[in-house]
Amino acid sequence: MVRTPLQRASGVLEVAPQAYDQELMRVALANPQLSSAERLAIYNRQYWFRLFTVFHRAFPLTTRLLSHFTFNAYVSRFLLAEPPRDWNVDSALVGFDDFLLEVLPAELVPIAGQRLGVARLAVVQAARIDAAFHRVFLAPAVEPFHPGAQHASQLLSSRLVASPSVAVLEEHWPLCELRRTIAGEVSEAAVALPEGLLKPRFWLLLRAGTKLNLLALEPREAQLWGLLRQLSVGAALERLEQDCPAEQRAGLPESTQRWLARSVTLGAWTGLETTPSTAVRQD
Amino acid sequence: MIAEPPKLARDALGLGLRIPHYGQLLEHWPELDYFEIISENFLGDALPPRRNLDLVRERYPIVLHGVGLNLLGHAPLDSAYLDKLCWLAEYVNAPFVSDHLCWTGGQGLSHHDLLPVPYAADLIGVAAERAAFVQRQLGRPFGLENLSSYVEFRTSTMPEWEFYSAVVGQAGCWFMLDVNNIYVSSQNHGFAPESYLRAIDFSRVLQVHVAGHAHEANGTLIDTHDHAVADTFGDCMPTPGKAAGRSRRCSNGMSAFLPCPRCSPSWLKRRGCAREPNIS
Numbered sequence A: 001m002v003r004t005p006l007q008r009a010s011g012v013l014e015v016a017p018q019a020y021d022q023e024l025m026r027v028a029l030a031n032p033q034l035s036s037a038e039r040l041a042i043y044n045r046q047y048w049f050r051l052f053t054v055f056h057r058a059f060p061l062t063t064r065l066l067s068h069f070t071f072n073a074y075v076s077r078f079l080l081a082e083p084p085r086d087w088n089v090d091s092a093l094v095g096f097d098d099f100l101l102e103v104l105p106a107e108l109v110p111i112a113g114q115r116l117g118v119a120r121l122a123v124v125q126a127a128r129i130d131a132a133f134h135r136v137f138l139a140p141a142v143e144p145f146h147p148g149a150q151h152a153s154q155l156l157s158s159r160l161v162a163s164p165s166v167a168v169l170e171e172h173w174p175l176c177e178l179r180r181t182i183a184g185e186v187s188e189a190a191v192a193l194p195e196g197l198l199k200p201r202f203w204l205l206l207r208a209g210t211k212l213n214l215l216a217l218e219p220r221e222a223q224l225w226g227l228l229r230q231l232s233v234g235a236a237l238e239r240l241e242q243d244c245p246a247e248q249r250a251g252l253p254e255s256t257q258r259w260l261a262r263s264v265t266l267g268a269w270t271g272l273e274t275t276p277s278t279a280v281r282q283d
Numbered sequence B: 001m002i003a004e005p006p007k008l009a010r011d012a013l014g015l016g017l018r019i020p021h022y023g024q025l026l027e028h029w030p031e032l033d034y035f036e037i038i039s040e041n042f043l044g045d046a047l048p049p050r051r052n053l054d055l056v057r058e059r060y061p062i063v064l065h066g067v068g069l070n071l072l073g074h075a076p077l078d079s080a081y082l083d084k085l086c087w088l089a090e091y092v093n094a095p096f097v098s099d100h101l102c103w104t105g106g107q108g109l110s111h112h113d114l115l116p117v118p119y120a121a122d123l124i125g126v127a128a129e130r131a132a133f134v135q136r137q138l139g140r141p142f143g144l145e146n147l148s149s150y151v152e153f154r155t156s157t158m159p160e161w162e163f164y165s166a167v168v169g170q171a172g173c174w175f176m177l178d179v180n181n182i183y184v185s186s187q188n189h190g191f192a193p194e195s196y197l198r199a200i201d202f203s204r205v206l207q208v209h210v211a212g213h214a215h216e217a218n219g220t221l222i223d224t225h226d227h228a229v230a231d232t233f234g235d236c237m238p239t240p241g242k243a244a245g246r247s248r249r250c251s252n253g254m255s256a257f258l259p260c261p262r263c264s265p266s267w268l269k270r271r272g273c274a275r276e277p278n279i280s
Helices: A022-027 A036-058 A060-066 A068-081 A089-093 A096-103 A120-137 A149-155 A175-184 A219-230 A233-243 A246-265 B019-028 B047-057 B079-092 B121-138 B160-171 B179-189 B193-198 B231-236 B240-244 B265-270
Strands: A159-162 A166-171 A201-208 A211-217 A269-273 B013-016 B034-038 B062-065 B097-100 B103-106 B109-115 B142-145 B174-178 B205-209 B255-258
Touching: A022 A036, A036 A060, A036 A068, A036 A089, A036 A120, A036 B109, A060 A068, A060 A120, A060 A175, A068 A096, A089 A120, A089 B109, A096 A120, A120 A166, A120 A175, A120 A201, A120 A211, A149 A269, A159 A219, A166 A175, A166 A219, A201 A219, A211 A219, A219 A233, A219 A246, A233 A246, B019 B047, B047 B062, B062 B079, B079 B121, B121 B142, B121 B160, B142 B160, B142 B205, B160 B174, B160 B193, B174 B179, B179 B193, B179 B205
Parallel strands: B013 B034, B013 B255, B034 B062, B062 B097, B097 B142, B142 B174, B174 B205, B205 B255
Antiparallel strands: A159 A269, A166 A201, A201 A211, B103 B109
């Protein structure tokens, strides 16, 4: 069967190929305006810019913190390591925030054309926020879990299963606000990172209908959300209490009840995983 | 097996459903005969696209246009993808479904682009067999769209239109004729668009796509869909007037399609080939 992949050796489209392989050059024809390599390069360009656009849309905050140029460089490194394998172009995005965590420089991330870089942690948090917005928005419809009397006996030893349409966000700069501000802007320049917050801030991102909402979380409440995603309910409550300073412990049971009730009302859970607590991660 | 002719009226005029349209669309519900969706945007289980689709399908017929079938890829057709496509076609009760006469990936990778092949006899049978299989699985008419392309291959042994016609003929499927793509390729490869059109059996044209393109400084035309429809390729458009001259060949439904409102629906009206849609 006759086919002509654009890059026969690996199947991967390089960013800017120095040379196409000989067999491809033998069969690709030039026209009066362009050499065969220049004609093939149109496909390379289309490939990259199509994917860059997909990443810009899914990671708008990260893109603007880094500038399009610097962001694209990270995207191309990621896609060369993890090229798209699926008909669903959104699947190409999966793992990009983890990739940034792995490859970003230790403290400051240099930005092309700028003297000062941007704090690594801000870029990591921006990528986590962007990824969460994308994931939560495109989550499937799920039935929320409403625990009843029949669940009481197993609740403490079971883990609540988190709804895919909910995420907890952490920011040390007002990144969610910045994300909202830049939403309508048409610019490829890096946006300045605002002043850092005095204390980290936590948000609950949740989809209601087809709209995304952000609700402020108290730090201890955010910790509970995180623990409930990892541990059995009993183990999560125990850990929360351990981590709570002695002077705050008196009010903790009431607050915890309120936070748990709110999480159920908001549809944060889809069920109970009745794995024995010893089998649940304890980290 | 040759599928039933499409259910849309012969002069049906549709629009491509894109995210930027939703705001205006959901408020004004313009007078249009159908919407065309990119199949892949609705194959997943994400809630918001499904909700929007439900709102639109209550009011308009919806046809599916895919970009991920990889009909001419080395690998066998992706049966999981095809199952989802069949489900979606059933879900919206699509009058017809289309995708491209191209390959989109190989060696386990997806290029998310519509890539040309050498037009050679040994590919016709494979392409036709696959297209016929897809049409059978779908249980409704399946159209193959011609590409815009930027490179040709020495190993081609026939012009694109001959290859295209042979595949559609052998498969018993349909042409989904993109006149912008014919024009773009004609300028990039130096052939007369009329030669292309003369080779097409218009009785097997399911739908016509009309769109705009961009001019590169080096003379290359790129199929971007982000420019207004160019009058320069108006002569490519198989208008009713022209069709009348070929009445033998134009007896089946042949709906027109505009990928976006920016593509100037009035262009079609000026061409006398369709009424202007009421898009407020």
